Amino acid sequence: MTGPPPSPALPSRWTEAVVRRVHPLTSRVIGVVLDAPLATPLAGQHVDVRLTAPDGYQAQRSYSIASAPDADGLELAIERLPEGEVSSFFFDVAQPGDTLEIRGPIGGHFVWRDTDGGPLLLVGGGSGVAPLMAMVRHRRAHAPGVAALLLYSARTWDEVIFRDELVATAAADPAFHFVAAITRAPPARPGDYARRLDAPLLRDALGRWGHVPRHTYVCGSNAFVEGVTAALVADGLPPRSIRAERFGGTP
Amino acid sequence: MTTRGFTGRRPGAEAAKRLPPGQYHTPDFPVLSMGPTPQVDLATWSFALRNGPRELARWSWAEFEALPRTRWRGDIHCVTKWSKFDTEWDGVTIDDLLAAAGVAAPSAFVLARSYDDYDTNVPFADLTGGRAMIATRFGGAPLPAEHGGPARLLVPHLYFWKSAKWVKSLAFTPRDEAGFWELRGYHMYGDPWREQRYTNDP
Numbered sequence: 001m002t003g004p005p006p007s008p009a010l011p012s013r014w015t016e017a018v019v020r021r022v023h024p025l026t027s028r029v030i031g032v033v034l035d036a037p038l039a040t041p042l043a044g045q046h047v048d049v050r051l052t053a054p055d056g057y058q059a060q061r062s063y064s065i066a067s068a069p070d071a072d073g074l075e076l077a078i079e080r081l082p083e084g085e086v087s088s089f090f091f092d093v094a095q096p097g098d099t100l101e102i103r104g105p106i107g108g109h110f111v112w113r114d115t116d117g118g119p120l121l122l123v124g125g126g127s128g129v130a131p132l133m134a135m136v137r138h139r140r141a142h143a144p145g146v147a148a149l150l151l152y153s154a155r156t157w158d159e160v161i162f163r164d165e166l167v168a169t170a171a172a173d174p175a176f177h178f179v180a181a182i183t184r185a186p187p188a189r190p191g192d193y194a195r196r197l198d199a200p201l202l203r204d205a206l207g208r209w210g211h212v213p214r215h216t217y218v219c220g221s222n223a224f225v226e227g228v229t230a231a232l233v234a235d236g237l238p239p240r241s242i243r244a245e246r247f248g249g250t251p
Numbered sequence: 252m253t254t255r256g257f258t259g260r261r262p263g264a265e266a267a268k269r270l271p272p273g274q275y276h277t278p279d280f281p282v283l284s285m286g287p288t289p290q291v292d293l294a295t296w297s298f299a300l301r302n303g304p305r306e307l308a309r310w311s312w313a314e315f316e317a318l319p320r321t322r323w324r325g326d327i328h329c330v331t332k333w334s335k336f337d338t339e340w341d342g343v344t345i346d347d348l349l350a351a352a353g354v355a356a357p358s359a360f361v362l363a364r365s366y367d368d369y370d371t372n373v374p375f376a377d378l379t380g381g382r383a384m385i386a387t388r389f390g391g392a393p394l395p396a397e398h399g400g401p402a403r404l405l406v407p408h409l410y411f412w413k414s415a416k417w418v419k420s421l422a423f424t425p426r427d428e429a430g431f432w433e434l435r436g437y438h439m440y441g442d443p444w445r446e447q448r449y450t451n452d453p
Contacts, residue, residue, distance in 0.1 A: 010436055010449065010450050010451050011436055011448075011449040011450070011451070013451070016252065048448075050273075051254040051257040051259070052252055052253050052254050052257065053253070053254070053257050053258055053259045054253050057259050057261055058259075058273070059257075059259050059260075059275065060273045060332055061332060062331055062332065083260065085259050085260040089254070089256065089257050093255070093256035093257065094256075098254070098255055098256075099252065099254070099255075100254050101252060101254075103449070106436060106449065107435065107436065108434070108435030108436050109285050109431075109432075109435055110285075222281070222282040222397070226282075226288060226397060229286065229287035229288070230287060230288070232287070233287050239286055239287045239289065239367065240286070240368070242286050242287050243285065243286055244284060244285065244286050244287065246281075246282050246283060246284065247281070248279065248281060248282075249279050249280045249281035249282040249397075250279065250280050250282065250395070250397060250398070251279055251280070
């Protein structure tokens with residue numbers, strides 16, 4: 001698969017970023033807003049973050065950008081991982097004014113531009129909603145006419161990251177649909193599902209939406225992405241129209 | 252530049268020696284793919300060596316399984332920062348493939364192509380001397396589809412995006428042609444020990 005580079009900006013060198021704000025998004029996820037002199041990202045891209053200990057030891061991790069490309073400040077959604085040396089820094093230490101190092105924006109495949117249009121299907125599991133949120137925000141500002149459906153799997157309604165903003169966006173925009181699949185609690189809204197986001201649920205939700213997606217983006221754990229993408233292909237979506245981003249893997 | 256309050260969780264001395272800069276050790280086997288996992292049928296699977304558009308040799312699955320096999324054991328490094336130690340792969344080295352085809356390398360550059368249309372470039376020198384294989388088994392078992400089965404390229408001394416999953420051909424190219432990720436901001440060569448992650452890394 002060749003073609004011109006779809007990403008206009010090359011990743012920056014390591015550069016200093018300043019923590020502007022740390023705010024809770026759910027009980028297990030915080031939003032970290034950084035001020036950093038990076039090129040304007042595309043919705044869906046990520047950054048590398050590097051932390052340095054006093055003895056020179058360094059740790060790097062990648063985080064998706066959840067803010068809109070033209071937002072003032074770069075918002076990352078960071079989940080606390082057990083024994084996560086970088087996530088625990090953001091949860092337990094980071095304060096406004098702290099500095100760290102950042103590179104980006106990175107990634108030229110899992111990206112959506114307003115000119116790509118729709119119908120646009122976004123499927124997220126847990127913290128996998130972060131890059132999809134950048135697309136939701138980008139679409140809201142620049143292409144609100146594009147038919148879009150966000151299918152979002154979370155364990156409980158309280159663990160739906162960006163929940164209030166998603167509900168408000170859907171209420172204000174008839175072309176944007178937001179449907180939650182809640183796996184460990186009753187759903188809070190009519191139209192949401194109280195089960196795993198599996199093949200029958202996908203079929204049902206796409207039928208209710210009434211569009212055939214032209215661009216599909218799936219982000220979540222490997223098992224989640226594997227299940228969703230296989231179901232979409234089995235139901236006839238062209239594999240090349242489906243872009244995936246995964247975290248974790250097999251034991 | 253020290254990060255206030257960051258202490259980190261250091262790997263042991265042995266692991267630290269085996270980790271290229273910026274990498275961390277994971278006991279799992281993370282999966283990274285650009286899209287859905289293609290389902291490749293062994294009945295129609297084939298693998299080809301090409302010189303540009305011209306086919307030099309082609310093997311069916313049964314023919315490929317009859318080629319001389321080599322086991323490689325060692326560490327692999329993904330550009331997304333994880334490294335996995337002591338992985339064990341079985342497959343056919345590129346040296347043995349060329350010998351079986353009875354051909355000499357017609358150029359110094361290769362583009363590996365996959366069943367999902369992914370491609371990635373590797374200099375031919377990095378594929379010879381036992382440094383690379385077409386791997387069909389992982390940990391003694393058939394390679395699972397999520398990890399690139401039935402067959403993937405294995406070039407373990409480069410970042411793992413070079414080890415194309417679901418590989419279907421190696422094509423010699425007259426020049427070093429960028430592949431899928433190389434066109435999207437990633438390094439043309441990808442040596443983890445020199446931390447060549449992105450296009451503009453030295």
